[in-house]
Amino acid sequence: MEYLMLQQLCILIICSLWIPSIFAERPIHDPLNIFCGSTSCYEILGVERDASIKEIKKAYRRLSLSLHPDKNKEHNATAQFRAVSKAFEVLTGNESRPLFDYYLKHPKDYFKVSGQHYIQNMPKSDVRLVLLLVIGLISWLMYTIQMQRYEKVIKLLYHCTLNNLGAKNGGTKQTMDLHKRASDIYDEYIKECKLKGDKSAGKVKMAKDPEFAKIVDRVVREVQIEGGCRKPTTKDLFAVQLLYLPYNLYLWAIKYHRRYISTQPLPRADQEEMARNAVGGTVWEDMTEAEQEKLITLQIWKPDVLATWHNEKVQASEEKRNKLKKKFKRKGAALMDDQDEDD
Secondary structure, three states: OHHHHHHHHHHHHHHHHHHHHHHOOOOOOOOOOOOOOOOOHHHHHOOOOOOOHHHHHHHHHHHHHHHOOOOOOOOOHHHHHHHHHHHHHHHOOOOHHHHHHHHHHOHHHHHHHHHHHHHHOOOOOOHHHHHHHHHHHHHHHHHHHHHHHHHHHHHHHHHHHHOOOOHHHOOOHHHHHHHHHHHHHHHHHHHHHHHOOOOOOOOOOHHHOHHHHHHHHHHHHOOOOOHHHOOOOHHHOHHHHHHHHHHHHHHHHHHHHHHHHOOOOOOHHHHHHHHHHHHOHHHHHHOOHHHHHHHHHHOOOOHHHHHHHHHHHHHHHHHHHHHHHHHHHHHHHHHHHHHHHHO
16 A cells, blocks of 8 residues: 555656656757757747737837947847847848747757758759750760770770771771771881881781771771761750750751652752661661662662562571581581591
8 A cells, every 4th residue: 555655656756857858848959050049039029929019129229329349348248239229130031030939849859940041041042053064064974985985985995996806807998997007107117127127016916016006096086987876076065055056956847858858859968868777877887888779769768679688688697507507517418428428
């Protein structure tokens, strides 16, 4: 019984200490000093929380006159006057007073309130300046991406040309021609060095000579790469494209009308461009002039003609593959017969 009474007494004591703290006003915590620091703005002006603007102005005039540094000779007169001015600024603001009242009711939402305060008081940006910055950023980004594509193709060409790779190893006729051109330039370089009395010239293998690598790099970079991997220029900048947009739309409309609407014969340049775009730039470059002329005559840019041409290429490649299979089978059978005869 005594134990129960003691337990109830302890509960009453705890409740008497804890319950008042729930309803008591919490101390103001304003580390960012967006209101009045650790003191309530209402307390500084000596007004109630439901005071009108008229009452706040009256209290401010009274305190500002008495606390002005010219009349108040205390050492902290300036700080007191600034606190009064800050409290008046907060409580008379159309946005700051509702934020301060909300904070007093919801102390835990201080950083939410302070963030809203900074957003509301953020200086307004010039739309034209922001637009220019966005256009500049997009231009830089597009230029960088285009340059990366170009360097990737150059790196592949450099590797194939330096090692003189054939079609089976990833090279092309173009890279083999570039290797021959670089070799000729290298031979001329070695001859000049020997004429100048350089005895070490030509002693290192051409493929391992750093000078040959420099020549290959120079020769490869002279290649005019077109299409999506071309070297970027000022015309590829987004800002420049915006400036030329009306003019380019005008040219595109004229070209579209000439190619797809007008009944007049197409110019030679348009025929070559349309044929090249239809079969692909790489395939077009690997063709002979006679093959290119045949495709132009067929009007390869027409969808039905292009589909027929693709089907013929597929059939031709399959026939070639079948012939090679039969050839290898015959060779294999002949080898088996030779082994049987030896046994």
